[in-house]
Amino acid sequence: MKQPFDHRHAAHCESGALSALLRNRGLDLSEPMVFGIGGGLFFLYMPFIKMGGIPLTAYRDAPRVIIKNICKRLGITLRTMRFRKPEDSMAELDRLLEKGIAVGLQASVFYLSYFPRDMRFQFNAHNLVVFGKEGDNYLISDPVFEHPVSCPADDLRRARFAKGIYAPKGLLYYPEKMPSSPDLKEPIKKAIRQTCGRMLNIPLPFVGVRGIRYLAREIERWPVKLGPEKAPLYLGSVIRMQEEIGTGGAGFRFMYTAFLQEASDLLGLPHVKDAAKMMSENGDLWREFAVKGARLCKGHETGKEIYNELAAIVRECADREEEIFRLLKKAV
Amino acid sequence: MKAKEVPQEESILEGNRRACYAEDEHGRYVVVPSKGWEVEKIINAQAHAEIDKHVEEARQEVLRGEASPLKYHMLKCQMTPGLLSATTGLWRWQVHRHFKPKVFASLKRPMLERYADAMKMNVEELCKAPHNIQPKNHIMPDETEKT
Numbered sequence: 001m002k003q004p005f006d007h008r009h010a011a012h013c014e015s016g017a018l019s020a021l022l023r024n025r026g027l028d029l030s031e032p033m034v035f036g037i038g039g040g041l042f043f044l045y046m047p048f049i050k051m052g053g054i055p056l057t058a059y060r061d062a063p064r065v066i067i068k069n070i071c072k073r074l075g076i077t078l079r080t081m082r083f084r085k086p087e088d089s090m091a092e093l094d095r096l097l098e099k100g101i102a103v104g105l106q107a108s109v110f111y112l113s114y115f116p117r118d119m120r121f122q123f124n125a126h127n128l129v130v131f132g133k134e135g136d137n138y139l140i141s142d143p144v145f146e147h148p149v150s151c152p153a154d155d156l157r158r159a160r161f162a163k164g165i166y167a168p169k170g171l172l173y174y175p176e177k178m179p180s181s182p183d184l185k186e187p188i189k190k191a192i193r194q195t196c197g198r199m200l201n202i203p204l205p206f207v208g209v210r211g212i213r214y215l216a217r218e219i220e221r222w223p224v225k226l227g228p229e230k231a232p233l234y235l236g237s238v239i240r241m242q243e244e245i246g247t248g249g250a251g252f253r254f255m256y257t258a259f260l261q262e263a264s265d266l267l268g269l270p271h272v273k274d275a276a277k278m279m280s281e282n283g284d285l286w287r288e289f290a291v292k293g294a295r296l297c298k299g300h301e302t303g304k305e306i307y308n309e310l311a312a313i314v315r316e317c318a319d320r321e322e323e324i325f326r327l328l329k330k331a332v
Numbered sequence: 333m334k335a336k337e338v339p340q341e342e343s344i345l346e347g348n349r350r351a352c353y354a355e356d357e358h359g360r361y362v363v364v365p366s367k368g369w370e371v372e373k374i375i376n377a378q379a380h381a382e383i384d385k386h387v388e389e390a391r392q393e394v395l396r397g398e399a400s401p402l403k404y405h406m407l408k409c410q411m412t413p414g415l416l417s418a419t420t421g422l423w424r425w426q427v428h429r430h431f432k433p434k435v436f437a438s439l440k441r442p443m444l445e446r447y448a449d450a451m452k453m454n455v456e457e458l459c460k461a462p463h464n465i466q467p468k469n470h471i472m473p474d475e476t477e478k479t
Contacts, residue, residue, distance in 0.1 A: 165420035258361035
């Protein structure tokens, strides 16, 4: 069972997997476009939701939100299935592959043997596309890999039934009905409006631009509150969410720049083009934060001043993002 | 970020490349593959060091006879008692109880197999913790420079 599959390298698993599924059914949307229309960009810093004792930071919305939003906005019907028994889910996967349907799966990174060793963490919300089977190996188009990979059936079964937060429960999905050339202008505008609203108007201190400012305040407090052992761990976790887990750089800010550039071509709005430029510079600033922060994590810098310096960068990012989203809100 | 500024440093990707978005010569943001970045190497090593610290503590406990090898292997698989209980279908208190060396020693083969399967190892491996520290795969960049 092998069918031709057009694999393209993507930065993020969810937008990449959906973009691949749509492309192979004839609707060619770039990954940034899927990410943007899916309203993926966000910011969140939750001091009381802890993973491994460290507060949760996210530069994007919750898993599966992108898929849900883009299907709603473009009128795509996605068939999704979850399973109780692993055998049933593998049988269904084989049945669909037999019919020539490429299937999106949710899986845990920890059990996927083709991942580099150091990147295998217990993280359940990874997305990939299976497009064929050769013997006991599944052929996989994993969006975050440069080329297609393959994975033994046993590993894939384990990955699909890993337990814990966001347990995939064998989730599989594929587009059932989709428009061949949908109008993108309205969905893009709607998505930008939604992202602006979520970044600017949620009256909670932990999310959106407010969340970024809150993180800045917290960073200033860390050296006193947490001490020299724990503070770098907290900082490292923020940078990991920004750079290590497949964001395309700067916590999705560069991918969003690509989206805004494509959007401005379609909409012909000069303000959106300006916003793209500003977002790109904003991304550079986030990268600077990562570089300085990593130096601290490595132990080259100590002392309170460096935390204050980092907080100042983060605060500047918040100011810039506020300006960008106010501009975008007016533009669309 | 400009395309030529995309970092191409030795890192954790084992020869794979990661997709970054960066500006090409026409000012458009496109996918540019990156071999790796020192920043991600540092924070990845930091995260692993934190996990390894707990694994090593558990290993010492096992060698002193204060904990069963189960605890060591669980932490090695980056699991918590909650996650292990969900994966095996056992109660959490059972998992905690099996951390006691005496209780663990009395476990029957099927129970051991259940644990071994959950962590993808065989029963023989499950029943012992290594005496020597296993070679580290993830070394902080500084240590590499020294050795």
